[in-house]
Amino acid sequence: MLRFGIEEEFMLVDPRRLVPIARGRDILDRLAARQDLAPQLRGEFLAAQIEYATTVHSEIGAACWELAAFRTALRDAAGDLSVAPLSAGTPFDVAEPATIVPTDRYLRIAAEFGEMLVEHQVNGLHVHVEVIDPDARVRALNGVREWLPFLLAITGDSPYWHGRDTGFESWRNVILRRMPTAGCPPEFADAADYRRRTELLVDMGAVLDPGSIAWAARLSERYPTVEVRVFDAQLSLDDTLTAAALTRAVVDASVRSPARHGAPAELVDAALWEAGRRGAAARLPDPRSGTLRPVWTLAETLVEWLRPSLEAAGDLEVVIEGLERIRRDGTGAARQRERYGSAGVAGLRELCAESCDGPLRRAPAPAAIDEVAVLVSSPFPPAARRGSVAS
Template structure:
């Protein structure tokens, strides 16, 4: 049995944000100016960097052990980012896609990004995506593959929980995560295959790069994968989140799932085509559809699958000290909806102005789960 003390299971959170105009919520290539300001701040400078587009910025947290550390890191950065955006008259949005876009996005100058753009060609025009990535420490790459096999069946419900991109080109797509649909245009997306061990994983991913299906190992875009930079299992299914609380809830839930999978018996491996279909349905319906319940193996309401996931990881949540917080936060999400639901409600209630306000503001204290 692996240790489940929080201090023994470090994790990290990567958040991507996009600078948008407040009137139409269009991408604005302001990341370089904002980056130069944030770099001078010793609290966040070491953890902020550019992204694929000149309208994007990424925050990669320090190594975290507890939710208190996560709150301090993410709320601290978001507060600073919001003030920088306000000073230049823009909205720094945590959303899977911009509400509107009427041009080919301005790129971030970078030799690697240039190689990627040349590789994916016109796919780059719609690659205006912002995601939340969660890294969870694993004791070895073989252990990481064991955990990766174990979490595969839960990836659709994680996508449903983290859905936050209902709009594209100023229209409602009918999907909870249109970002997830656009991402399917890449050669390596969706659910990772089932692997015997790290050697098979490494040979398989190297072959994908050799074939030209990915520019490099770091560009393999499965919803969960082994990190090539850190000793972590990286879960990438989530859209960028509206607020820090949502991002941290998903990160803590992910950590508990990885810990549970590390300690579980080897997974038999659900078929890739079934999981891929479920990911499509999760992107379309969010928490309002049906998914396969990995516990029963039968289709069930997505909300029931969420509850099944919480029950499945509850021992790890308790051991990590996160059970009360995560269960309260998930209950609130089931009542109040995902980011996609909140974005639709804001637009319906007050138009683009209300949606812009939702994207720029932090939640009020009454909306925050108790630490």
């Protein structure tokens, strides 16, 4: 089975107003003493933000335990500083322009952003899936791109901005669309084609480097992985794990049976807008038939196509239960709206706290209790540099 890693971004917010507070460095300092967590922690572009990148996993159960442990530690550290960690695509409100971490690279990016920097306050969930062969990695990216609208539709988790309901399931998706390489990635012929075309983007100055490419899915610059970035950060760890299991299966199935003809970029891009706007109520293109289908009909088609990959990885039950739960309880955006409608900002505050409230009810146990410790010393091998795909 393919190995994977998960990156979750968290924003630190004022517990009362739910606006970002630039305390990321303070949280990192508090958690630095935790030898089990510190190597996976990093600061982010925003001073109010931190990111946790899991170790490399083969089993969803092991990733679940690692992320649950981190969320609990983050909750405790944030409580000591009287701030709240938010795992959602956007904060409920913003009080001022974003404060960035003043590294050389981030300052260069900020200079390019211009006025866009004022509102670039977003959290994402990124899933890396390892595919060693460079050309196979590109085939996987080509296959993933057509399922990006569905993946966004079931994981929208950013309905609020400036304290108002935007009418969108994923306002983060709208904010990111202003980037020069946002949305649907192109289809590529092979690894050499990917390298040539992304290098042109860098040479043009449209992006700072391959790591700045903002497509909803891309090839990692650092590791031999397909990196799917379409997801809002998820309030629910259950939803994070569902997204990760689906992503791994789509990558695996795309490597095994690549599509002959990819969907046009304009169709996928328009479907991404629809998914961000309407979420699970959208009608989206079915990559298998080319027809428009409701999201939950598309879910049935996707699970059947992915069944061999899901069964091989032991993830079929995780995905079926996860999709049924989202269909029953709603996406993160729907749950935010429900809680705000019944209890206002206080309801959102409770929902935010619940996202870091200990392990999951159905947390699957790792196959071996020491798997996480072993994986800490077993990272993805670095992607080859010039001569193969490295972005």
